[in-house]
Structure formats: structure tokens, C-alpha cells
Amino acid sequence: MQIATSVAALREVIRQWRQAGLSVGFVPTMGNLHAGHIKLVSTARQQADKVVVSIFVNPTQFGPNEDFASYPRTEQQDQEKLLASGADLLFLPAVTEMYPQTTQTGISVSGLSALHCGASRPGHFDGVALVVCKLLNMVQPDLLLLGEKDFQQLTLIRQMVTDLNIPVTVQGVATVREDDGLAMSSRNGYLTEQQRKQAPTLYQALCAARDEILAGHDDFPAIAERQCQNLQQAGFAVDYFSICRSKDLLPAGPSDPDLLILTAAKLGATRLIDNLYFSKTSS
Template sequence: MPAPSVTRLPDVPALRAQVREWRAAGDTVALVPTMGALHAGHLALVERGLAACRRVVVSIFVNPTQFGPAEDFSRYPRDAERDLALLAQAGADAAYLPDVAAMYAPGFATTVHVAGLTEVLCGPIRPGHFDGVATVVSKLLLQALPDLALFGEKDFQQLQVIRRMVRDLDIPVAIEGVPTVRESDGLAMSSRNRYLSDAERRQAAVMHAVLREVAAAVRGGAEAAPALAAGRERLEQAGFGPIQYLSVNDAETLAPLDRVDGPARVLAAAYLGATRLIDNVPA
């Protein structure tokens, strides 16, 4: 039996032709946007897409506009052949692999900016990041026009920014968040985890433990500040630093909360050695 394979779509015309063919057959379509370096978290998105729609297309594009000048765009892990093999095994139908010129043609001059949600948490720390995310995701959604697009909850702020953008711009695509997939010790799966040394990897799961402790402490309406202070101290003792934020925020608006009185998330971003880790849990 031949090994499974996915259809490679190199550019917008190929993507649209494939989606048109599926539509003509009456198929529904899910899109899973990724930057490659796939892991079990991405494959969970594919699995959910296959459960919800007849066809799944996965985009693989390391988007330069969402990286700052001192960030890891040049060294971000890339292994297209490995990614394609994983997608084939997962049952994805197609992989969309545009290059930078296909996504940002000469003279490209448009940026999508979502106010409010991008002004807290990662926003001030990574200026321009969410403009890059919103712009590329809006392009991917309009290029494919799927029924559904799936994003991991690990990047919770990104998920909320995309939901707001889609509502505001009347893009006719349903957006669904998929729960974070974790290693056995609780560490959120991430393409950047491969940057961790062995010693750092052993400490990395402390972030998830701290998030859960803070969530348990504030869930009944207790003041957040003492739990957040204790959480920061534990992160520092585990070798994290700088700690960019450890925060309790409204789950929809992302406004910081002193006390939880509705849906909320506990979110963190911190360096462990040279690797920036982010995670969040419901409060």
C-alpha cells in the first residue's frame, strides 16, 4: 500500500482551485493555519478539523511580519518534508505552502490592526506582532474562504484577536479554539520547546503548575494580587526570568482583573534561558 500523501498547494491560484473543486463536490472545508515545525498540538487541530468538515487544508508559512527585529525569524525551525509526512499520517487533504512573495507581493502596503485586545499582555512587549498576525490570518482566510478555521488556545490572546477581527470585518468563517495539548508533565507543546536545554526542559513545566495554582486561588473571587505575587516568586525560583507577565484577565476582553467574577484566564509569558514560553489556563 502506498504511503499516504497530501496535495501540495504552492500559491493562491492552486489553493482556490482546490477549494473550488471540493465545494463543487459538496464538501465542507476546514483551515488550520500554522508556521510549520508541527507537533501534536497542530495535529489536534487537524483532527478537530476532520471531525467538523469533510476536507482539511493546513497552511505552512513562517510569517515575517509577526517577528520583531530581535526575534527568532531566521532560526525558527523549518522542516517542510517532515511536516508534510505528519500531515499525511494525520489525514489532512492538502498543505498550502506559499512563499513570502506569494503572500506579500512587491508594493504590499496594507496592515490589519485590532485595537484594544492588542494593547495588553504580549502587545506592548512585541510591538507590531499582532498586526502581523491579523494581516496574515485575514489573508489566509480570504484566500481559502473555509467554513471553519482552527487555532490552539495556547496562543489565547492571538485567538481572541482573530475572533475580533473576523467579527469586525464580516469574514464568513467560523473560528474555533482547540484546547492546548500538553506534554506528560503539563508543559504546553510548542515549536520553540526544542530550543530548551535538558535542564531547562525539566524546569519548564513549572509555568503550567503556577498557572493552575493561581487559577485555583482566584476562582472563588479572592483577590488576585497575592496569588500572582506567589506565582512570580515560584517562577523566579525555578529559573524563569525575565517574567514578562503573570496576569488574571477577562476571557473575552483580556482586561486585567483584580478579582474573578466571570469567565477569565490566567496567562503568563517568561523566558527560561534564551527561550520565551507562554501559556494560559481557565480561571
Template sequence: MLDIESIKCIRTQIMHWRLAGESIAFVPTMGNLHAGHLQLVKAAKAEAERVVVSIFVNPTQFDEQDDFANYPRTEDTDLEKLQSEGVDIVYMPKREEMYPTQMLTKVSVSQVTEKHCGAARPGHFDGVATVVCKLFNIVQPDSAFFGEKDFQQLMVIRTMVADLNFPIDIIAVPTLRETDGLAMSSRNTHLNGMQRQQARQLYQALCLAKQAVLEQQASFAEIEQAYLRRLTEQGFKPDYFSICRRSDLQAATELDEQLIILAAARLGKTRLIDNIQLDLNL
């Protein structure tokens, strides 16, 4: 496994693979890797001859500097995990390599970013889209892998790739969960013992809301409000609990069939996000 920091070096290595006719899969991460990340790596290995994983804690996607400063950094452990998975390159650029001068250009995806996490975290998705665009330009993969837990992020990347004509297949990988249903996340390590017990109730609320929708127990708006209250009563500070069309993340209507319920809520200083998909009239 190669550990590369410079743009020039990674482009040189990838050029050699291209000349040999090998396909390249890419998994962008911010490190602090858990089983969910490794699930992406496994899917990438099944897709291509070569797998590149990036580790870069991107400062431009954090709306709170304390959040950026406190983001877990576990590079040595991450490298061991990726080595055991048979990754070909770990790309770990320094901040100065990714942002050598004042950035006068940014990538902004409209509409799909305006609600949910986009409303709660202004500028976040501009940071995500810009850094992923830069990474795609550096690595130039055939395919890239993203988890469905960050579903709005997945939609942002898909939209950007389609609009800017990137020749990259964006492949979604289902959310990996703990045994009690909590979606795996690097941020889970910030939860104390009591909060960790509470955290499982977020997915439970999504499952119950899904059942309420399928059984037509109430209108979408009433279900959303009911579960916002439920999460608040359970000690969360919810940002949103939204029933959306899966295709564009706009508010679902009674005529829509492919839906997703998106939720974000804080426990103490830790912000958790999750979602659940459902199909009507099947």
C-alpha cells in the same frame, strides 16, 4: 494530498470542491508540527469534508529577526505527518507569494492586543492578524481551527472575524500537554535539558494560582505578584502573569466569573506562553 504553493492553484482546487458542495476546514500553521498541531487537524477532519493546512513562517509577526531566522523549519517531516492524517491540501506559499510588493495595508485589532503579549512584542499581533486575514481570503474556509495555548491570538482572530464579517467559524481546540504539564510548542525544541526540566514549573505556577483564586487566598493583584516572584526565583524571566476576564482579556475584578490566567516567561532565549481557565461561583 496536494502540495500547493500558488494562490491561483489553491483557489482553483477549492472552487472545484465548492461546486461539489463540499465543506472546507482550515488549519494555519508555521510548521515544525507536533502533536498539538495534529490535534487541530483531527478536529478539522471531524468538521468538514476537506481539510487545508498552511505552512508559512510569517516574517511580519516576529519582533526579533534572530527569532525568525532560528524558527525551526521541518517541511519534509511536516508533510509526512500531514499525509498520515489524511489532509487534502498543504498550502506552502513562498514569501514572495504572500508579500509580492511592499505592504501598504495591515490589519490591526485594538484593545484585545494592547496588553500581555501585545505589550511585550510590539507589532506582533498586527503581523498575525494581517497574515491570517490574507490566508482566509485565499483559502475561504467554512471553519478554521486554533489552539487555546495562544489564547490572546485566538481572541485577536475571533475579534477580527467578527468585526470584518468573515463567514468563518473559529473553533478553539484545548491545549495539548506533555506528561509533566508543559504545553506543547514548536519552541520547546530550543530548550536544553535543564531548561526543559524547569519549563514544567510554568504550568505548575498556573495551577497553583488557579487554586489560590478559587480559595480566595489573596487579591488578584497579590496573587499575580506572588507568582511573578515565584517564576523569577525558579530561573524564569517573566513578561507577565495576569488574571483576566476571559471575554476580553482585561484585568479581572471580583465581580467577574469567567476568568483566565495568562503567563509568559523566558528560559534563556526561549519564550514560553501558557494559560489556565477557571470559573467562579459554579
């Protein structure tokens, strides 16, 4: 596996691949890799000749009181996992390489950026859109792999790619879960032993809401409120629990066939997110 720390070195490797007629898959990450990230890499390996993975903890998507400084950085272990997974090139830039001067250009996907996580993390998705756009311009891949656990992020990046005519196919990859249902996340490592035992309740609440809907209940606000109360009783501080249309993440109504339930909640200081997609027509 090759490692590039500069944009120039990254582009030189990819230029050689392109001259050889090879296709490129790209997996952007913030490191502290787990099985969910490795699934993205393995999916890319199946569909592209070469796979680029980036590790960059992006400061522009963290708020002033968020965990940028303490975000887990496990560079050596990550490199070992990527080598074992068959990644071809690791892009490992410093902040000064990604943002060599004060950035005067921003990217904002209006509407989507203000919903759900965006409501409680102002500016977060602008930072995500900016760094992903920069990375896509640097790598210029054929295929971009993103996890469905961050479904709002996936939807936003798809919209950005469409709006800006970026020539890349965006593919979502299903959430990888622990045996007890907890969605794999780098932030799970923040949980205490007791909180880790409580954490699967988040996914259980999503499943319970889905089951109510599939059983014919259509008072979505009441369903969401019941699950909020259940989560609060289990020790969570709920940010949101939203039953949405999967196509645009706006509030769903009884006639909408394809639904996505999204939630974010804190256990102690750790913010967890999860979601569940399902279709009423295929139930």
C-alpha cells in the same frame, strides 16, 4: 494529500471542492508540527469534508530581534505528519507568494493588540492579523481551527473576523500538553535538557494561582505577584503573569466568574507562553 505553493493552485483545488458541495476546514500553522497541531487537523476532519493546512513562517509577526531566521523549519517531517493525519491539501507558499510586493495595507485590532504579549512584542499581533486575514481570503474556509495555547491570538482573530464580517466560524481547540504539563510548542525544542526539566513550573504556577482563587482568595495582584516570584526563583525571567476576564482579557475583579490566567516568561533565550481558563461558578 495535494500540495499547492501558489494562491492560484490553492484556489483551483478549493473551487473544485465547492462545486462538489464540500465544506472546508482550515488550520494555519508555521510548521515544525507537533501533537497540538495534529489535534487541530483531526478536529477539522471531524467537522468538515476537506481540510486545508498552511505552513508559512510569517515574517511580519517577528520583531527585529526575534527568531524569524532561526525558527525551526521541518518541511519534510511536517508533510509526513499531515499525510498521516488525513489532511487533504497543504498550502506551502513562499514569502514572495504571500507578499508579492510591498504591503501598504495593515490590519490592527486595537486594544487587544497592546495587551500582554502585545506590550512586549509591538507590531506582533498586527502581523498575525494581516497574515490570517490574507489566508482566510485565499482559502475562504467554513471553519478556522486555532489552538487555545495562544489564547490572546485566538481572541484577537475572533474579534477581527467579527469586525470585518468574514464568513468563517472560528473554533478554539484545547491546549495539548506533555505528560508533565508543559504546553506543546515548536519553541520547546530550543530548551536545553536542564531548562526542559524546569519548564513545567510555568503551568504549575498557573494551577497554583487558580487554586488560590477557587479557595476564595480575591487579591488577584497579590496572587500574581507571588507566582511571579516563584517563577523567578525557578529560573524564569517573567514577562507578565495576568489574571484576566476571559471575555476580553482585561484585568479581572473578584466578581468576574470566568477567568483566564495568562503568562509569558523566558528560560534562557526561549520565550514560553501558557494560559489557564476556569470558571468560579462551576467549581
